[in-house]
Amino acid sequence: MTDITPFINELTALLGERGLIREPDAMARYVSDWAGDTLGMPLAVARPGNTAEVAEVVKCCYAQGVAMTPQGGHSGLVAGALPAANGQELVISLERLNNVRAIDPVNFTITVDAGCILENVKLAAFDHDCDFPLSLGAQGSCQIGGNIATNAGGLNVLRYGMMRELVLGLEVVLPDGRVWESLNALHKDNRGYDLQQLFLGSEGTLGIVTGAVLKLSPRPNQNRTALLGMPSVQAVTDLYGLARRDCCDLLTAFELIPRRCIELAIEATPELRDPLDSVYPWYVLMEVAATGPVDLGSMLEQLLETGMERELVLDGALASSDTQAAQLWQFRESMLEGQRRRGEHLRTDISVPISAIPDFVRQASEVVMAASPECEIIAYGHVGDGNLHFNILPPMAMANSDKKAHLHDLEEQLFDVLDAFHGSISAEHGIGRTKQAPYLSRLSPIERELVSGVKALFDPKGLMNPGRILPAEK
Ligand code: FAD
Incomplete structure (x- = not known):
């Protein structure tokens, strides 16, 4: 144009x-994300x-041939919500669509605008003694629409699944401006292809x-957290198998x-103290939660005892x-900040079988x-999902x-190793x-055609x- x-x-x-921002200063917060290592430049920012x-x-963009960048809380880690630097894309921010529309504690569902911040949805669910169990470090800023668009996972996937398993209904504006309304609150629905x-x-x-209509769970009324010092990664996966069985799932x-x-966590948050008396090569941070009269404390103590015996x-x-x-969870959050402070580094979110x-x-x-x-490797992640952030400083x-x-x-060498394990180059981001580039090079011709x-x-x-x-098409 x-x-x-x-x-x-x-x-x-x-x-x-x-509802429309054009001044560069006002657009500044829409052109970078949490990582801060890429900047975009939009044509303008629309805030419907x-x-x-x-x-x-x-509809207006479709008629004029203007490219659009949907944007949630811009906490995504693969530059998907950042406008291209050519000044040709209109950012469409969902931040003003932030109402909880309805909650049904008997059906265990909540219906929300896509711009609702995840943390606020969790709090709204708590008010009805329910839980929306998606939990991740960016939950104070990421939006439900962004969580859906990235099929977000987080800390509790091993119990509740990824966003894919937590969405029952959707409302979507299609690229030509038509609205597809499919806000079903059905727990079972087998009608043909699952477009959603x-x-x-x-x-x-x-x-x-x-x-979106999201699936809720009963709010756990008790949980217990433990931080364990471990000798090896093999011990960690062995303990995981034991914990799944011995902690009643x-x-x-x-x-x-x-x-x-x-x-890195202690560097980023100096008031943190080393959590255990000695230093160990690996640690496990684990949590159990229940809604009923279960003695979680004894269950964890028993697990620890068996783990030590073995x-x-x-x-x-x-x-x-x-x-x-x-305080124990603070280590998990602060270590991310510690990494970020190291500036440019390789972030991956791969997965392999557990x-x-x-x-x-x-x-x-x-x-x-x-x-x-001379590089430093920091490999951490969600063991129960086989999901590792094998990062390199x-x-x-x-x-x-x-x-x-x-x-x-x-990264290329790392992904070659991953291929030998039939792993995924992107488990969550x-x-x-x-x-x-690594995604496209691994698609088969049939997959490329279908996608x-x-x-x-x-x-x-x-x-x-x-x-x-x-x-992008030329
Ligand atoms: P954005 O970053 O704004 O957008 C992400 C993508 O979704 C973009 O492609 C954007 O165009 C699209 N999008 C956004 N909103 C919409 C919409 N309404 N409709 C259509 N498309 C839309 N991810 C995990 O899976 N697990 C984790 O444990 C995890 N931890 C994180 C911890 C931190 C500290 C940070 C910064 C990120 C983490 N993430 C994690 C990344 C995760 O993808 C995002 O936090 C979140 O899901 C993105 O939501 P957002 O609203 O910020 O989306």
Whole structure:
């Protein structure tokens, strides 16, 4: 479009001054994300206030051939919600669609606008003695629409599943501006193809989610947290199998943490103290939760005892209050901040079968260390999902200009190891723009044809979040 004035005038008439942002200073918070290592530059930022306004904005873009970037809480980690730097994409922020529409504690469902912040949905569920069990570090800023578009996982997947298992109904504005209303609250529904599931993990490339019906669980009335010192990754996966069985399948989290992450957490939050008396190469942060009269404390103590007898567990701390539990979880949150402060580094979110985690960590570490002995590896993650963040920090002394290429080489070598385990290069963050090359190179011709066909069916003009997952059409 050569003259954008008529387009901007139309949007301003639709949304009013409050609903359209064009000044660079005001747009600043929509052009970077949590990682902060990429910047975009949008044509403008539209902030519609309801589904009808989203539909009108999208119709306008469709008619004028303007590319759109749906944006939630911009906490995604693969640059999917960041506008391209060419100033050609309209950011459509969902932040003003933030109402809880209805809650049905008997059906265990909540109906929400897609711009609701995850934390607020959890609090609304608590008010009705229910729980929306998706839990992740970004829950204070990420939105339900973003969680759906990225099929988010988080800490409790092993018990409750990913977002895919927590969505019953959707309302979506399609790329031509039509509204597809499918806000079902049905726990069983087997009518033909499941169109809804296509939007889970679609990263804003098939349409804009404006509303959702989410599945709730009873709110646990007790939980117990433990941090354990472990001798090896093999001991961690062995203990996981034991814990699933011996804790009546009441595990809600089982996190692998290497020693280096404990140090990074303490660097980022100096008031944190080393959690155990001695230092161990690996740690497990685990939680059990129940809604009924179960003695979780004795259950965990028994697990610890058995783990020690079998020489899987070397030491452990059981939180005896909510405050102590929160302190233990603080390590998990602060270690992310500690990594972020190290600047440019390789972030991955791979998965392998749970039983393959020890071999994968060993082989991948050997390959990376042989290629770049000065790097630091920090491999942590959600053991119960086989999901690891096998991250690599480049040497502090390395020039910033060299880091990108160096980390890219290491990523390729790491993914080669992963291929031998038939693993996934993206277990939770998605493809976006940053993981597109390794994703495409691993698609079979049949998969490529089907994936491109789905995109063409929903978005024939290629205007909805172009260049994410698949390359933009020329
Ligand atoms: P955004 O970043 O705004 O967008 C992400 C993608 O979704 C983009 O492609 C965007 O275009 C699209 N999108 C956003 N809203 C909509 C919508 N309404 N309709 C259509 N498309 C839309 N992820 C996990 O799975 N597990 C974790 O444990 C986890 N931990 C994290 C911890 C931290 C500290 C951070 C920063 C991120 C973490 N993430 C995790 C990444 C995760 O993907 C996001 O936090 C979250 O799901 C994205 O939501 P958002 O609203 O911020 O989406």
